[in-house]
Amino acid sequence: MGLYVLVAVFPFYWMVITTFKTNSDLYTLANNPLWFNEPPTLSHIQYLFEKTLFGRWMLNSAIIGVCVVLITLVIATPAGYALARLDLPGAQQLGIVIFATYLVPPSLLFIPLTRVVYGLGLQNTIWSLVVVLPTISIPFAVWLLMGFFKNVPMEIEEAGLVDGCTRFQAVLHIVLPMSKAGLSAAGMFAFAISLQAFLYPLVFTSSAVVKPVTLGVVTDLIRGDIYYWGELMAGALIAGLPVAILFNLFLDDFVEGITGGAFK
Amino acid sequence: MATLARGVAAPRTLAHRLRTPRYAGYLLVLPAIIYVLALIGFPLLLGIWYSLTNTTVAAPGHFVGLQNFVDVARDPTFKLAVRNTLIIGVVATAAKITLSVALAFLMLGAFPGRGILRVLFVLPWTIPIALSTIAYKWMFHSQYSVINWMLINVGILDQGIQWLGTPIPAMAAVIFVSTWRAVPFGAITVLAGLTAIPTDVIEAARIDGAGWWARFVKVIVPIIAPILFIALLFDLIFTLTELTVVFILTGGGPVDQTQVLANYALQVGVSGTQLGQGAAIALYLLPVLLVLTVLSLRHIGKREGM
Numbered sequence: 001m002g003l004y005v006l007v008a009v010f011p012f013y014w015m016v017i018t019t020f021k022t023n024s025d026l027y028t029l030a031n032n033p034l035w036f037n038e039p040p041t042l043s044h045i046q047y048l049f050e051k052t053l054f055g056r057w058m059l060n061s062a063i064i065g066v067c068v069v070l071i072t073l074v075i076a077t078p079a080g081y082a083l084a085r086l087d088l089p090g091a092q093q094l095g096i097v098i099f100a101t102y103l104v105p106p107s108l109l110f111i112p113l114t115r116v117v118y119g120l121g122l123q124n125t126i127w128s129l130v131v132v133l134p135t136i137s138i139p140f141a142v143w144l145l146m147g148f149f150k151n152v153p154m155e156i157e158e159a160g161l162v163d164g165c166t167r168f169q170a171v172l173h174i175v176l177p178m179s180k181a182g183l184s185a186a187g188m189f190a191f192a193i194s195l196q197a198f199l200y201p202l203v204f205t206s207s208a209v210v211k212p213v214t215l216g217v218v219t220d221l222i223r224g225d226i227y228y229w230g231e232l233m234a235g236a237l238i239a240g241l242p243v244a245i246l247f248n249l250f251l252d253d254f255v256e257g258i259t260g261g262a263f264k
Numbered sequence: 265m266a267t268l269a270r271g272v273a274a275p276r277t278l279a280h281r282l283r284t285p286r287y288a289g290y291l292l293v294l295p296a297i298i299y300v301l302a303l304i305g306f307p308l309l310l311g312i313w314y315s316l317t318n319t320t321v322a323a324p325g326h327f328v329g330l331q332n333f334v335d336v337a338r339d340p341t342f343k344l345a346v347r348n349t350l351i352i353g354v355v356a357t358a359a360k361i362t363l364s365v366a367l368a369f370l371m372l373g374a375f376p377g378r379g380i381l382r383v384l385f386v387l388p389w390t391i392p393i394a395l396s397t398i399a400y401k402w403m404f405h406s407q408y409s410v411i412n413w414m415l416i417n418v419g420i421l422d423q424g425i426q427w428l429g430t431p432i433p434a435m436a437a438v439i440f441v442s443t444w445r446a447v448p449f450g451a452i453t454v455l456a457g458l459t460a461i462p463t464d465v466i467e468a469a470r471i472d473g474a475g476w477w478a479r480f481v482k483v484i485v486p487i488i489a490p491i492l493f494i495a496l497l498f499d500l501i502f503t504l505t506e507l508t509v510v511f512i513l514t515g516g517g518p519v520d521q522t523q524v525l526a527n528y529a530l531q532v533g534v535s536g537t538q539l540g541q542g543a544a545i546a547l548y549l550l551p552v553l554l555v556l557t558v559l560s561l562r563h564i565g566k567r568e569g570m
Binding site: 005008012015027081096100105107111131218235 | 506533546
């Protein structure tokens with residue numbers, strides 16, 4: 001267990017130490033690579049924000065992430081609700097079919113999607129990703145939310161109707177608040193998917209100014225054969241940490257969303 | 265008359281409101297269906313059509329039948345990609361499942377510092393894979409590899425390994441990074457299954473004289489098997505179609521020795537502008553994916569009582 005945590009964490013330690021080391025410290029073979037042999041420096045971080053579009057990439061990622069979350073929730077919530085609670089004939093099968101599309105991987109879709117993105121006039125914009133990334137999050141979110149909505153007792157919604165709410169009000173004031181864990185898990189999943197994505201950004205965005213941060217860091221801090229390791233690690237660290245923290249906050253909801261139905 | 269009618273009508277209105285018209289229900293699902301059809305269904309069909317044509321980025325192309333599939337099958341790089349995709353899929357998935365189960369058991373008990381330990385424990389899974397892979401590329405660097413430095417200093421190696429420059433170490437590196445990344449999530453999923461097992465079931469088995477291995481095989485495995493099976497199928501699907509690790513870590517090299525299907529499809533279809541051939545390479549994955557998908561859906565369907 002201790003060994004495992006060491007292996008799990010070491011790359012992050014390596015990112016941190018590289019970020020704050022001077023280049024002469026990094027590239028002197030006689031030095032102990034695990035610790036500072038020269039005083040730490042902020043020059044890599046400075047370079048990142050002053051000489052590259054790093055700030056812009058972070059902003060792009062944030063915009064893409066928020067849009068994907070909104071699109072996913074707006075489309076998946078009504079679908080998940082209807083499939084779980086309205087007693088529609090074939091609802092279960094329909095839910096499974098929608099979920100099955102989650103298993104169609106980006107690597108099968110990216111070539112034809114270039115045509116679709118081009119047809120929409122969105123090539124080389126962040127909006128191409130806003131349109132395309134929900135292909136991964138919507139199917140999963142519908143499935144996740146179906147599970148959560150099924151767990152809200154029908155009697156509670158009925159009680160709201162007796163009190164004179166319309167069905168819509170009952171859903172808004174009773175069912176949705178009770179499914180908060182599900183909604184936040186679905187939203188977080190959509191956000192994580194958009195920040196984790198690599199293939200779609202790689203294919204659909206080419207100018208530095210429209211890249212999301214994960215793509216920008218691993219493509220624009222390499223000039224030909226020269227890797228700017230200090231800047232690369234600084235970028236990976238600064239872009240990666242917020243995602244990791246966010247993920248941790250919602251982890252329990254997320255795990256419950258995935259495994260919740262399996263053990264009842 | 266009116267007041268009387270209202271008295272009896274109330275329950276009927278409630279029943280009526282609960283029985284929302286069906287078309288309204290389907291209307292709520294419609295945006296999801298339209299989205300899925302437009303951006304998953306249609307591209308999938310378009311991809312199949314591309315694979316049957318000689319479409320390039322510059323020219324629309326025309327129908328050529330199965331020519332792309334035949335050409336691709338003769339291509340030595342494609343053969344390497346198939347081999348490597350299968351090796352990575354099988355080895356990485358086996359490693360992920362084994363380690364996930366083992367770690368889930370280790371995490372089962374309550375111990376001090378569990379909260380902070382869990383945060384560290386899930387780090388590999390929570391950070392975007394492209395970013396951690398670039399860190400590994402630096403750790404496996406030909407000259408400044410910290411991994412070599414540590415292995416030499418501990419006395420395991422006499423001289424450094426060219427991790428990404430020699431075929432077998434490069435494959436090992438790809439499999440390692442892929443496994444490193446997926447294990448925390450696998451372990452958490454299994455852990456959720458384990459904590460759902462009622463302790464009296466295991467206690468009963470212990471009283472009946474079952475040793476820990478017998479308890480594991482006869483009691484615990486059957487209970488967590490369904491979720492384990494689905495996790496395995498899903499993981500296999502994602503591992504077989506993944507390209508980020510290969511793209512960043514090795515680029516498929518050295519000389520295509522770590523090439524995988526998804527990355528090769530990208531090279532031929534996008535960088536090489538041969539959309540038709542690229543689509544054909546990617547579609548070679550489809551039969552395998554179909555089998556895995558049907559298997560997992562049948563399993564899920566059974567669980568949902570269909």
